[in-house]
Amino acid sequence: MSLPHAKSESYRIFDAIAGRYDLINSVLSFGLHRLWRRAIRRSLPSRPGLTVLDLATGTADVALELIRSPRVDRVTGLDMSQGMIALGRDKVQARGLSQKISLEVGDAQRLPYAAASFDAITMSFGIRNVPDVLACLKEMHRVLKPNGRTLILEFALPQSRIVRAGHLFYLRHVLPAIGRMLSGHATAYTYLNQTxxxxxxxxxxxxxxxxxxxxxxxxxxxxxxxxxxxxGDKL
Ligand SMILES: C[S@@+](CC[C@H](N)C(=O)[O-])C[C@H]1O[C@@H](n2cnc3c(N)ncnc32)[C@H](O)[C@@H]1O
Structure with missing residues (x-):
């Protein structure tokens, strides 16, 4: 199998591992990803009737978390990977939420939406995979309504030297090995560590x-x- 390395091709890695993505996510984050998603939901604007766009929605876990908020009316999820979106659609349908969550294939750098369409935009562990980060952020700003809010979850490196050293060891040595074992993909989780x-x-x-x-x-x-x-808010 040829292995894509360029960021513009990163969605192909997700296509290749889509069926195991949720399991791997839970194992590699020790279940913490649930807390991180909850933090996004709790940071949404406080007014009711929100329409939210979730970029790089993957298998729709963030979209499913967001719709639990009584303030959220509708969620649109967008992702480049057909495989991830297909799994997301199955999950949305299984929970009877197809009227409230719609999932689409598309590129976060060229959003197929009119200006000022959404009250909030979320992106969880996706911006790192996008080749032109600034273009993507500008698109997010364009399609947000005034008084809208963007919320982005992304990996970082801890400030504490000790925690950082332990985390780097995990990222460089433990995570690629477990990722390779669970995904059956030679480089998918090496790529994660590098990015x-x-x-x-x-x-x-x-x-x-x-x-x-x-x-x-x-x-x-x-x-x-x-x-x-x-x-970040759009005033
Ligand atoms: C690490 S997954 C995150 C999925 C989900 N947001 C989560 O938190 O579980 C990254 C996702 O970004 C998607 N992606 C990569 N490049 C993209 C792009 N240019 N536009 C939209 N989605 C993209 C991939 O297909 C993949 O589903």
């Missing part, structure tokens, strides 16, 4: 959000700083 170490986080990422036009930009560390939740 986490290279991707801007903390103030470097909030600077990109500001460059894309977001205001009141902030972030908070989750799980000792191995993940950050970024927030």
């Amino acid at each position: 986490i170490e290279e991707f801007p986080y903390g103030q470097d990422f909030t600077a990109l959000l500001q460059k894309a036009g977001f205001e009141k930009v902030q972030f908070k560390n989750l799980s000792f700083g191995i993940v950050n939740l970024y927030r």
